[in-house]
Amino acid sequence: MIQVPFSPSQAALLLDFDGTLVDIAPTPESVRVPDGLTDDLLRLRDMLDGALAIITGRPIAQIDHFLPGIPYAVAGEHGVVVRPAPEQALRERELPVVPAHWVNAAEKTASDHPGASIEHKKAGMVLHYRRAPEAESAFRELTSAWPVESGGFHLQDAQMAIELRPLGIDKGMALQELMAEAPFKGRRPLFVGDDVTDRDGVRAANQMGGAGWLIPDDFPDAATFRRWLHDLSEGRGWGA
Numbered sequence: 739m740i741q742v743p744f745s746p747s748q749a750a751l752l753l754d755f756d757g758t759l760v761d762i763a764p765t766p767e768s769v770r771v772p773d774g775l776t777d778d779l780l781r782l783r784d785m786l787d788g789a790l791a792i793i794t795g796r797p798i799a800q801i802d803h804f805l806p807g808i809p810y811a812v813a814g815e816h817g818v819v820v821r822p823a824p825e826q827a828l829r830e831r832e833l834p835v836v837p838a839h840w841v842n843a844a845e846k847t848a849s850d851h852p853g854a855s856i857e858h859k860k861a862g863m864v865l866h867y868r869r870a871p872e873a874e875s876a877f878r879e880l881t882s883a884w885p886v887e888s889g890g891f892h893l894q895d896a897q898m899a900i901e902l903r904p905l906g907i908d909k910g911m912a913l914q915e916l917m918a919e920a921p922f923k924g925r926r927p928l929f930v931g932d933d934v935t936d937r938d939g940v941r942a943a944n945q946m947g948g949a950g951w952l953i954p955d956d957f958p959d960a961a962t963f964r965r966w967l968h969d970l971s972e973g974r975g976w977g978a
């Protein structure tokens with residue numbers, strides 16, 4: 739079992755959502771919050787004096803739906819939108835809007851492949867092909883024709899999806915932003931995720947004197963990670 743190299747009084751926990759706290763599901767709406775997870779997270783939030791955050795690619799409203807009132811802070815859309823404390827106003831960056839003709843072309847391609855779908859975000863979109871794997875090549879052909887970087891965006895592979903994200907925003911920046919304020923400030927960040935986008939969070943956590951781990955490199959799967967999280971919530975696996 740991974741041992742956290744310091745005690746709960748020194749730690750802050752910043753966690754990814756999909757593929758980490760919940761298992762990957764056929765669609766974004768159909769994920770299931772595992773039994774016991776909210777109790778574990780609430781115990782950890784108490785144990786860490788509030789220093790529990792979710793850093794996700796999803797819009798914050800979706801985390802409020804699946805984990806209502808559970809994390810102290812949430813960074814959504816990979817850090818585009820941040821809510822640093824409960825009930826606090828959302829902090830949103832001014833970012834380019836996805837051109838309408840890209841949106842329309844993506845929707846048209848999805849409609850040609852039943853099961854494929856487009857998820858719209860404040861500054862970006864996700865082209866999902868989990869339920870229509872044959873749509874992947876059509877999505878790749880379409881997106882590779884767009885002048886993505888000069889439009890202020892970046893294309894990133896995700897889990898059975900291609901994500902158009904704003905350039906220069908990532909989970910590492912989100913982690914640094916949250917760690918600059920109470921109750922995170924002065925603590926050492928622990929970050930766990932499972933996807934390409936989570937590598938920035940791992941890097942930032944290590945750079946700030948904390949630690950970061952990835953599924954499946956460090957935990958074989960999300961269920962194993964959640965058992966570890968449960969142990970942490972009961973006081974096991976912490977250093978002095």
Ligand SMILES: O=P(O)(O)OC[C@H]1O[C@H](O[C@H]2O[C@H](CO)[C@@H](O)[C@H](O)[C@H]2O)[C@H](O)[C@@H](O)[C@@H]1O
Pocket residue numbers: 754755756757761762763764765766767769793794795796797857864866868896897898899901933935
């Ligand atoms: O940063 P995360 O919390 O891991 O969010 C990453 C993306 O997760 C969602 O898509 C992925 O999970 C879906 C549910 O399991 C799955 O159906 C889909 O194939 C995956 O790509 C979400 O829809 C995206 O907005 C997030 O960026």
